[in-house]
Amino acid sequence: MLEIRNLSVSFKDKNVLQDLNLKIEEGKILGILGKNGAGKTTFFESLYQSQKYNGEILWQNKKILRENISYLETENYFYPYITGREYLSYFSKEKLAKTIELAEKFQLPLDKYVQYYSSGMKKKLALIGMLMLDKPINILDEPFNGVDFEGVHLLYDIILELKQNNKTVIISSHIIETLFHTCDRIVTLENGKISNIFEKDRFEELKHFKF
Incomplete structure (x- = not known):
């Protein structure tokens, strides 16, 4: 289980996250909804141990380590003059055949330089690399941004497979319907606090939720 206890983050005089408490079981998918500036990215970076915070983040009752997590960021950086195939080979040569x-x-031109990929293609390539890491906790920050219709449905299948493999998945998205398709629970983040928790049987209420 991933357990977050009294998570708080402050920058100078601003409280970005305030006493967040969450428990996320293995094999569950949690959706995060919130306006820009609500604290979603700070929350993800705290989980990923790249942000200083107060409180506790535990995995299997022990302090979480970065090696427990794979993190798909909203914007993905790639070295110039690297092909998609070369990028993926850095993760795991043993899994490369299945990954290809x-x-x-995803219709990715693996022998083309990544700098010539569209934003949606870069997102897909970064996602594949993340999957190759095979971590128990997977953070997906706006994974559907810039992805075409076919890619969205393939993403649904990938997220479902993660769930079936007993992975913990945390997703943020501005497109509520994508969370309806994938999540077991959705929380709303407002002004650095969790304002609501919606189980699957209450998702319809989110259609009227104001952000």
């Missing part, structure tokens, strides 16, 4: 099969489903 997934890249073909």
